[in-house]
Amino acid sequence: MLSAERRTLILQKLAATGSVQVSYLAAELQVDPVTIRRDLHRLESAGYLRRVHGGAILRDSAGASPPPSGLAQRIAAAAARLIPAGSVVFLGPGNFTAEIIPSLGNEKQLTIITNALDVAWRAARTQQHTLYLVGGEVGKDYGIYGQLEQQFNLLVDWVIIEAAGLSAESGLTHDHLRYANLARTLLRQSAKTIVLLPPDRVGQVSALHSAPAEQVDLLITGREASNAPLWDLSEAGVRIVLT
Amino acid sequence: MLSAERRTLILQKLAATGSVQVSYLAAELQVDPVTIRRDLHRLESAGYLRRVHGGAILRDSAGASPPPSGLAQRIAAAAARLIPAGSVVFLGPGNFTAEIIPSLGNEKQLTIITNALDVAWRAARTQQHTLYLVGGEVGKDYGIYGQLEQQFNLLVDWVIIEAAGLSAESGLTHDHLRYANLARTLLRQSAKTIVLLPPDRVGQVSALHSAPAEQVDLLITGREASNAPLWDLSEAGVRIVLT
């Protein structure tokens, strides 16, 4: 491998995840840690990143977003494992979905459609996927709730969204009207639907309903989720992945 | 084998894999490494690739956004000073326009419409402006070239874009068709237009024309720009800001 190539890979990894570790890169790229350190030193001199003990972080991440929680990484990693290379996926807004991008690794190439600015930014910086973004007003949660149907012919293999609640009786529910509308539009298509949910929201019901539980193909949540609602969902035909 | 043939093969290999190594090519093509080096040198001069130690890589595989140069910050700061609080501005793709966001400071609130993912991301993170984003496919330069007119009623006070050239006779010119089309659409509106240009592109002409110089209200460039073309542009009614 060319040294310049290696430095490009380091920058891509950094762009995708926000930070890199010397030890991880050394193992991944099969070079001595001291070589990685020299690379990082060089890239810092060129202004591409900021060197910190143990690795490097993005140059402009002064007051950046907090590091992802372990839960988000676990759920996102589980989702990433399920998606085959080459799929067309829709990613909704949220911390869990955004964390999927760095979980995908360097090889798996997808076509990603999203209405979340943070997801789009992470995906774009990897230069690895084909990326489509919904237009419209950008909200404080980085979600963009535009006229989806006008902009794309939605023929996606997987729809991956978060929700405020999922129960067998009340189905998929949300806190915000625009999010509920988005979910309803997306699930009308015949794609496979994956819902990412914090474990404490399994079986819960929120204000705005979008779809019955039967339309959810797969629920990914934490293993702390209580069993009774999971059982009911499973009865309703929802596959469950605990992580 | 003809030398031109060999260079074509080198470019093919490079396009296929993203990088080539001198030693590999020398063995593969059965010529001396020195010959390969001379080929690469030539191809680099012609702009086909970027030479690195041990081989060559694609010209635009920077991986991450390059650090802002002093020039970008100077030009962006000049533009930021000109925009009054509360304005509705369109920001096109590019390093200069992206640098405007941090130059705006913490108080000035704008309504920003953009088709550049990096601009949008920076603006969104400030939580300071009202932000609209054009939808569509995200390109390698983070530009999104969708159906602008279908998505927004463009009633902006300022259109701020970059270009590949601006001269009094040939007007505003660009390197990429989609960018030229964008500029043409934007400038059809009656907004005030600001063009950000590296000083060495003042008076230059590139392949694709979008608008006559008269439609440009303001040119912001570096003070290194040569005087004759600036004078012509000023005659054509373009206000000039040197920084």
Next chain:
DNA sequence: GCAATAGCGTGCAATACTGTGCAGAACAGT
């Protein structure tokens, strides 16, 4: 506060790569 651990920079030697001058070979035009 302190010890264990992991990470840091630097000097050094081995290796690989680089540019350049030179001479011979291939080639095009006369």
Next chain:
DNA sequence: ACTGTTCTGCACAGTATTGCACGCTATTGC
């Protein structure tokens, strides 16, 4: 056939990159 030009390979000296060893420093857990 002759001649000037371009391309190619070789030799050589200089430079870049890498891994290892060493002593030093930051971080972590108790």
